[in-house]
Amino acid sequence: MELCDTPAYELAVLLRQKRTTATEILNSCLARIEAVDGRPGTLEPQPATLPEDAGKVHAFITLMKTHAMQQAQAVDEKLAAGEDPGPLAGIPVTIKDIFCVRGAPATAASRILANFVAPYTATPVTRLEQAGAVVLGKVNLDEFTYGSSNESSAFQPSTRNPWNPERVPGGSSGGSTASVAAGEAPLSLGTDTAGSIRQPAAFCGVVGLKPTYGRVSRYGLIAFASSLDCPGPVARNVTDAALMLQAIAGPDPQDATAANVPVPDYLAVLDEGVRGLRIGLSPDYFRITYPNPETGEMEEQPVPEEMTAAVRRAAKLLAEMGAEIVEDVPMPNTRYGIPAYFVISRVEAASNLHRYDGVKYGYRTPDAQNDLRLMYRRSRGQGFGPQPKLRILMGMYVSAAQYSAQYYNRALKVRSLIRRDFDQVFDRSGRYRLDALLTPTTPTTAFPMAAVYGNSVMMQYADQLTVPANHAGVPGLSFPGGLAADGMPIGLQLLGPDFSEATLLRIARSYELATESDAWRKVKPKVLR
DSSP: OOGGGSOHHHHHHHHHTTSSOHHHHHHHHHHHHHHHTOSOOBSSOOOSOOGGGTTOOOOEEEEOHHHHHHHHHHHHHHHHTTOOOOTTTTOEEEEETTBOOTTSBOOTTOGGGTTOBOSSOOHHHHHHHHTTOEEEEEEOOSGGGOOSSSTTOSSBSOOOBTTBTTBOOOSSTHHHHHHHHTTSOSEEEEEESSSTTHHHHHHHTSEEEEOOTTSBOOTTBOOSSTTTOEEEEEESSHHHHHHHHHHHBSOOTTOTTSOOOOOOOTTTTTTSOOTTOEEEOOGGGSEEEEEOTTTOOEEEEEOOHHHHHHHHHHHHHHHHTTOEEEOOOOOGGGGGHHHHHHHHHHHHHHHHHTTOSSSSSSOOOSSOOSOHHHHHHHHHHHHSOHHHHHHHHHHHHHTSTTTTTTTHHHHHHHHHHHHHHHHHHHOTTSSSOOSEEEEESOSSSOOBTTSSTTOHHHHHGGGTTTHHHHHHTOOEEEEEEEEOTTSOEEEEEEEOSTTOHHHHHHHHHHHHHHTTTOGGGGOOOGGGO
């Protein structure tokens, strides 16, 4: 096994045993990037595809090779001196380009921030560096995280799925999950607003964790919807996800929304098994409710049988290991998660996007202007892509005085009902007393490039099974659950009560151990075959 394909927790041991060096690990990752990534995303007008793009991943916007080499050499020097460089010493990590890293571009995959160089570093990135991680570079995403496929990035070519480059990697953390799945780095830092870590993790066959809201600081994260955004880890296995969460979790005096709650030792309980845990299955997570684009009527269809079968097989394995499976758990307000998200996220996005005016930082129109307001309009019109513009327009509309009661206030009430569903099934003195819910992560496997892009409504419904956790603020974990008939990964999801990340990781780790000899686990993504 090449170093770039070795789990992070194993690399940490090899480093301390002096059987490898941080520089060797970094060089292995750089060689893999050279082999599979192709040209990075750029704003420069180019053909959508070139012959050399075939089979490439295109995960990166900015590869920070010199910076990474300096960090790797510093780790090696500390190890040589007998010092402890941290639990993630020498482990390369990619950063979704929605986080600030001092001295590096922070583009949010948008033209309007293409020339912005961050003057400070986001808290989660700082904590990764303090733990000894090597920051390899900034990876692509949907513009300002607005999307579920990675295709809306202003930096083209957009990221492809390593399992099949003709499929999307998911979004908005598609660059993060693709870079991990392709072996370009063992770990990545992403964000989840409606499922933006978990959905692409499912599409790319990796582990993605959305922590409890406030478990990880948002300081230095370029905001989308401030009440929904959650930074979290992406990894190839559950142990690595726990290792990374350990490094980035905890209170932060620079973020008033960061929870002042002690951080448990996630690794210490990882192998305690599932005996005695109550895990629920909800019929409301085995169907999708969506608007018919022609009639506008709401329609319902079941999740494909192979997705349901993967969940039920996982439940069977967990039951054999001692978990109690609780059937028919009602989550009736799950179906309203996307409509409520459409309203709440757009209002918050419109508010957050007002800061981009062409004055303080970022893109300013090159056209000569005599009027300040016209300069604002031209800068924003030229700098924003279609998705930010749509969200500004919708956010302003539904929050207007004459419509806020009809849309925004009602969406907030629906959000409260979604939270109540979770409170009731996780209530320790209630009827269900669940430790976790087990569901599919997504209603489908990764869809073909351009198949859904441009249809904002249907694109959003790729997140119907993930967005309720963002409304409720509870943690959610996506982990690989097999391969579908089309050869693409299937993701399984665990949802739990507030600050139950340790329990979710334990359950996923138990499943991982129970299936480690399965044939599908030996199949590699197409770009690595």
